[in-house]
Amino acid sequence: MKSNNNINVYSFLEKITPLIAVMFALLVGAIVILIIGEDPIFVYKVLFSNALGSKVGWGNVLFRSTPLIFTGLTVAFAFRCGLFNIGGEGQMYIGTFFATWVGFTFTNLPSFLLIPLCIIAAATGGALWAAVPGILKAKSGVHEVIVTIMMNWIAASLTFYLVLQFKAPPTEAMKAAGVKQMIPHTREIAEAARLPRIYHLLKSINIDFPSYVQANVSFFIAIAVAMLVYYILWKTNLGYEIRAVGYSPLAAEYGGINVSRNIVLAMVISGALAGLVATNEVMGFKYRWRQELFTGYGFNGIAVALLGKNHPFGVVLAAILFGVLNYGGAIVNIFTGGRIPRELIMVLQAVIVIFVVISDEIVKRIIRKRRKTA
Amino acid sequence: MLGNIFNADFFASSIRIAIPLALAGLGGVVSEKSGVINIGLEGMMLTSAFTVVAVTNFSQNPWIGVLSAILIGIVLGLIHAVTSITFRANQIVSGVAINLFASGITVFLAWLFFNETQIMAVKNLPVWGLSIPAPGEGSSVVRSFIVIFLHHSPLVFITVIIFALAHFILFKTPFGLRIRSVGEYPEAADTMGVNVIKMRYLAVITSGALAGLAGSFLSLEQAHFFVKEISGGRGFIALAAMIFGKWTPLGTAGAALLFGFGEALSIRLQGVLAIPVQFINMVPYVLAIFVLVSAIGRATPPAADGIPYEKEVG
Numbered sequence: 001m002k003s004n005n006n007i008n009v010y011s012f013l014e015k016i017t018p019l020i021a022v023m024f025a026l027l028v029g030a031i032v033i034l035i036i037g038e039d040p041i042f043v044y045k046v047l048f049s050n051a052l053g054s055k056v057g058w059g060n061v062l063f064r065s066t067p068l069i070f071t072g073l074t075v076a077f078a079f080r081c082g083l084f085n086i087g088g089e090g091q092m093y094i095g096t097f098f099a100t101w102v103g104f105t106f107t108n109l110p111s112f113l114l115i116p117l118c119i120i121a122a123a124t125g126g127a128l129w130a131a132v133p134g135i136l137k138a139k140s141g142v143h144e145v146i147v148t149i150m151m152n153w154i155a156a157s158l159t160f161y162l163v164l165q166f167k168a169p170p171t172e173a174m175k176a177a178g179v180k181q182m183i184p185h186t187r188e189i190a191e192a193a194r195l196p197r198i199y200h201l202l203k204s205i206n207i208d209f210p211s212y213v214q215a216n217v218s219f220f221i222a223i224a225v226a227m228l229v230y231y232i233l234w235k236t237n238l239g240y241e242i243r244a245v246g247y248s249p250l251a252a253e254y255g256g257i258n259v260s261r262n263i264v265l266a267m268v269i270s271g272a273l274a275g276l277v278a279t280n281e282v283m284g285f286k287y288r289w290r291q292e293l294f295t296g297y298g299f300n301g302i303a304v305a306l307l308g309k310n311h312p313f314g315v316v317l318a319a320i321l322f323g324v325l326n327y328g329g330a331i332v333n334i335f336t337g338g339r340i341p342r343e344l345i346m347v348l349q350a351v352i353v354i355f356v357v358i359s360d361e362i363v364k365r366i367i368r369k370r371r372k373t374a
Numbered sequence: 375m376l377g378n379i380f381n382a383d384f385f386a387s388s389i390r391i392a393i394p395l396a397l398a399g400l401g402g403v404v405s406e407k408s409g410v411i412n413i414g415l416e417g418m419m420l421t422s423a424f425t426v427v428a429v430t431n432f433s434q435n436p437w438i439g440v441l442s443a444i445l446i447g448i449v450l451g452l453i454h455a456v457t458s459i460t461f462r463a464n465q466i467v468s469g470v471a472i473n474l475f476a477s478g479i480t481v482f483l484a485w486l487f488f489n490e491t492q493i494m495a496v497k498n499l500p501v502w503g504l505s506i507p508a509p510g511e512g513s514s515v516v517r518s519f520i521v522i523f524l525h526h527s528p529l530v531f532i533t534v535i536i537f538a539l540a541h542f543i544l545f546k547t548p549f550g551l552r553i554r555s556v557g558e559y560p561e562a563a564d565t566m567g568v569n570v571i572k573m574r575y576l577a578v579i580t581s582g583a584l585a586g587l588a589g590s591f592l593s594l595e596q597a598h599f600f601v602k603e604i605s606g607g608r609g610f611i612a613l614a615a616m617i618f619g620k621w622t623p624l625g626t627a628g629a630a631l632l633f634g635f636g637e638a639l640s641i642r643l644q645g646v647l648a649i650p651v652q653f654i655n656m657v658p659y660v661l662a663i664f665v666l667v668s669a670i671g672r673a674t675p676p677a678a679d680g681i682p683y684e685k686e687v688g
Contacts, residue, residue, distance in 0.1 A: 036486065084464075084466055086466065086470065136663070136666075136667055140666075140667050142663075142666045142667055143666075143675070143680075145411070145413070145466055146613070146617065146662070146663075146666065147663055147666070149413065149610055149613065150610070150614060150659035150660070150662050150663050151659075151663075152610075153607050153610060153611075153655075153656070153659045154656045154659045154660060156607075157652040157653070157655045157656045158652065158656070160652050161650050161652035161653065164650075164652075296477075299470060299473070299474065300474075302467070302470050303470070303471075303474065306467060338485060338489075341481065341482045341485040341486060343477075343478040343479070343481040343482035343485070344478070344482055345478070346474060346475075346477055346478025346479075346481075346482075347475055347478040347479050347482060348478075349474055349478070350471045350472070350474040350475035350478060351475070353467060353470065353471040353474065354453070354457055354463075354468065354471045357457060357461065357463035357464060357467050357468065357471075358457060358461045358463060360463070361461040361462060361463055362461070
């Protein structure tokens with residue numbers, strides 16, 4: 001009986017390994033800050049109080065976490081099918097470009113048509129790009145990791161080519177100054193394709209919110225999508241089959257599940273999720289496709305999914321934590337006059353990833369040992 | 375027209391572009407031959423590219439810079455080994471974490487030490503080989519030969535030696551057989567008394583050192599400066615070269631040369647050719663996918679590639 005209790009303690013530990021990892025990472029960060037010769041307590045106070053202590057802070061945090069929710073779900077969804085989709089970056093590039101193209105092409109459509117159309121285009125772009133590694137894995141058994149890596153770079157080149165094809169005409173100011181586009185970007189999407197900001201929503205119910213905060217409706221789309229992912233995975237036949245394949249492809253096949261079909265479907269849905277980054281970055285923020293606007297979200301999604309234990313709700317929490325660190329880190333950078341560069345946050349994220357996987361493994365080993373001695 | 379493009383300088387620059395791809399690709403070969411996927415090559419290259427310039431500038435000695443960069447590669451390789459071999463964590467995750475770490479730490483330290491993200495190297499390695507004869511002096515064939523093969527950074531010659539050694543060690547020595555055996559069938563290797571864990575550690579650390587050398591060449595010898603994200607995906611092109619070279623040192627060298635040739639060509643042909651440069655840039659990645667898929671001469675990775683080894687305890 002006693003050993004059973006112990007096992008419960010350890011399975012609880014297994015659930016909170018992400019928390020332990022975050023603590024460790026913050027500790028590592030504190031040591032780095034100490035080495036630089038700054039006060040870690042002060043730095044963390046600035047970081048968290050700015051990110052969480054005001055409406056502006058929260059708005060910025062939500063804005064920064066939204067793309068990470070999508071890319072985190074991308075990785076988590078594929079992972080449930082036993083696939084490692086590290087192609088979120090490329091799927092996001094293509095999806096966001098599709099959405100932008102629809103947004104600046106069908107400019108005379110009304111909002112209630114154009115917004116859904118853009119969202120569908122975003123999902124389709126991502127889905128198409130993810131279908132390639134999915135099909136190759138299902139039909140030829142080619143490892144999806146390598147194909148998705150290569151597809152990321154192909155997408156980067158392809159969108160770079162496309163953005164030059166659909167380059168925005170020079171503005172009057174640019175003509176007057178005789179300068180060219182520094183960072184390649186497309187034309188702006190139609191007004192009707194833009195998502196309202198949180199400021200607009202709150203204003204309509206008379207709540208004061210700073211208009212410059214870029215948080216927009218996309219955050220709620222992300223939450224809704226996370227719930228949808230939960231529903232698909234745990235409440236539908238499709239989700240059951242996908243998880244069965246992830247758990248054991250051979251057993252799933254023996255149970256009459258079409259493994260190839262589920263692998264392709266899981267990749268397609270996963271890619272569609274990556275494409276939805278367009279809602280936040282294009283439809284809610286820049287209103288155009290811009291080179292380097294999205295760089296890194298796809299890869300950070302891997303860290304988010306790991307930290308969120310590949311569960312949709314865990315992903316949301318992890319994305320918000322990364323949002324806090326990113327925004328807080330930027331503020332710390334300004335606050336200390338650049339003495340603590342914001343890239344410290346990237347280092348912390350890497351440390352979190354390493355510690356999550358290590359502490360997972362340690363807890364697993366302890367449990368196994370206990371089981372044996374029990 | 376063609377003579378203007380395909381001159382000796384063109385081939386020499388193809389070789390220079392190929393060097394970091396080949397070295398990092400060889401790192402991939404060594405690591406994956408032992409059964410450990412290393413997608414952290416990109417990050418290892420990036421961190422070393424920063425280290426070599428930073429240390430060279432502080433010590434005024436580029437050789438110390440190169441050694442430090444290799445050392446950093448080894449340290450990152452060790453981290454990858456500890457997480458993915460000892461803790462048997464997912465090798466892809468560990469690699470991704472190393473890439474994330476590299477992107478952060480290089481810019482972080484660049485701001486901290488230099489207050490900018492582009493750092494010029496104050497010194498370079500001396501050029502080895504013969505000096506280039508003045509134009510019109512001696513035969514043009516001899517001159518071209520010297521330009522292409524005998525007038526390079528020391529790291530180019532060292533790379534050639536490394537590749538010859540790697541091929542010999544991997545395929546002609548018992549040690550190489552052990553490395554390959556733990557990547558193909560670790561259980562059998564273990565039964566035969568090969569220390570799987572030790573072999574994999576050695577291989578992954580070596581791959582880190584090779585990525586370190588690749589990064590050194592990239593910033594110190596090729597660009598003569600470090601800039602944020604200077605590796606720009608070359609670690610992944612190196613993986614493509616590894617796949618295209620079917621996980622062998624010589625194949626990888628050939629693929630790296632081919633990709634180097636392609637990149638040099640795309641630089642020369644910018645604006646001249648109807649094909650946009652972006653499409654030429656895609657070629658290595660498309661080729662890598664293609665060889666993985668095509669039935670003819672299909673490339674197969676080592677059998678136990680990516681699978682952590684767990685010793686069975688009776």
